[in-house]
Amino acid sequence: MTISATRVPRGPNVRLRTLLAEADYTLDALARAVNARGAQEGRHLSYDRSAVAHWLRGAAPKPPVPRYVTEVLGHRTGRCVTLTEAGFPDDGHPLPPDEDPTATLHRLAAYGTGELRTTAVRHLPLPSALVRPPTAAESAPAAPATALGARRAGAVRSHVRHCADGFDTFGGDYGRTALAAYAADTVLPWLRVEPGRRDRELLRETSRLAFLLGRMHTDSLLHGAAQQYHLAALRLAAEAGDAGAWAMVMSTLSAQAEELGHLALARQTAEAAAQCTGRLGSAQRAFVHAQLGVARALEGDGVGARRVLRAAEAQAREAAGGPGAFPTYHYTAYAYRVGVALWLLQDRGGAIGAWRLGLERCGATHRRAVALSHSRTAQALLQVGRLSEACRHWDALGRMREEVRAGIVLRAVDEARGALAPFAGYADAEVVLRRIGRAEQVR
Template structure:
């Protein structure tokens, strides 16, 4: 006989404390699920079943707990929410929820005295010259190029295996102090790239976990710029998920960690700060940060040979951030011009950057009523899409169809919708 169900009193109590209806909790769970690539469509009836004692299948208890954690602004576990039992080992790891609280915690800083100022002697940003450091730098260049060319679903498993099987043993082996610090920086960069790959694939919880691993490695290396770079990545992820204030806090912490840094690193950090400020309605501050980013790009930085992906920041990337900043600040014309400049600077092999930039430009154009120009931009997006295994690109396909349907009577839009249908039917490209 099945064991009798008992009402879930802890969940009912938490629901009352949150001042949520059953429908409100259902919608919040759907949002958390979407952040980890799960498509759930719960409504109040599902919550009613949980309250009556029904145990949802994993990972739903963790998603419920995370939704309540965000609402109550204190930690809530699945057990506290009345969902007992051990975690199901068959549940895919990518269902790990994203936790905004971890983003704020990361902004707290490394232990006092652990980090050296930017450019200090023995910094991990390029002083190591040993064979193992050189090998890891080559890996950073390789996996970065794979990500830019083909998206987060390409070489992700290989990078995860490389970190576990090759990088970790090297970090544990005895090394001279300068070499060990350089290895830690390169390991942080590889973890950062793995986080970007998971983020691009829609596995936001796993992406956050690898960003935090990258942050720990950067802190252990003692390099402030390495720490700032990871905080910037955490900020961008949080902003994309709608956590604007937490994202701004991380962007501010990143800029503070590498204060005075010019050249590529300064540009990289200030560009994200500008976008986060604009998203929070701080228009004047955002435009000021954008101007500082431009000045940092114009400044002469130390030359590195050969330059790696973390030693450079492209004009195309800065113009993309400029477009996002200006758009959020209300300067539509300026945003369009910046996005056009960004596309003009993208190299042909940057399929991911080109695809997402064309898609973003199309969304901006259709929002301004320029339907035929938007369709031309979406056609360019589709030219690059076959090269990608990218959840972000798949999401752009979905958005394009939604935005085009109201204009299906326009011949260009109708033709594009016909072209998009088989692409969408092909399923997710993670």
């Protein structure tokens, strides 16, 4: 998707010019950064210095591009940059401060696709109150247990498990809007009492529901909405005193921040999650520590990264093969994180080996994780000059494209097409390009 139209000029944008100087960005550099940020959400942008010059004269690109501009400028300057500060109309949907998590879920469920795509992404570290692990003593007093509350919590648990299975098999676009509607229409009315009087078990299951919605929206490249779902899940888990769910959400927030290049947020959330793993099973602890390895490697802490990766490996060996309490993670998801960390640590062979081992151990229903692992393995193999092997993995990704419906997989297919374009004419590359060309027609 290319977004090129701009709004009517409103006079020179002095604020944007001031920010460009503060960030030490040229017009070309800002255009490239905005294009790269759009690619993270599956958008094909082709801005150049003339487009930025147009913005400086007072034109404003259509949403969500102004949000991309503020995010890359904020990342460059190390502080929060608002749309207003950048001289753009404030069309975003930031998370209201201290919003009740049930209100967040209700608000997001009412958003249309356009509003979901313009929801802002936070890139700075979270407030200290949000990253303090919850304890049973600090959580809200539990409401008296009732048979009705237990039945409601059980119904939510069953529904979330079913949707999580669909997510693992078919990707984030599967059932996403239906699950958001279920949360708003069925679950939230059960929680319409004062905080402190809510049923704790229902809070716990609603936290897992919000967490799954966050992962689904991340899969659909709706990162702003995904982050807000995750923050709502954090607050619900804290209110329920569920330290295990809180840690998994925090670790997933770290993975999202890492993907978007928000390194300080990735490290903060990964470290917080690792302090709160006592109630997690071995598989979940392995994932949390693998993500901490990624966050430390991103910031150049090789010693710290390898230390937690060793701990993660031991926990992965302890993990039982059967399903655990939701949210659980298959070995493929753990191996994917380990591979990312090892690649950042310049261990190319170890990274490729981790991704391949994850593929060998994948379950029949974990098609989404398999598709993403094929993509990452192919990219790595191409970078080390093993074109034929890379093509085999990209061919597998192309064959899965029609069954796994997610923006993140569409983006992976687009990346494969771009990576193989210089090799058009080579037999192996031609096979893949023909296959993903057909996949493009069903988008």
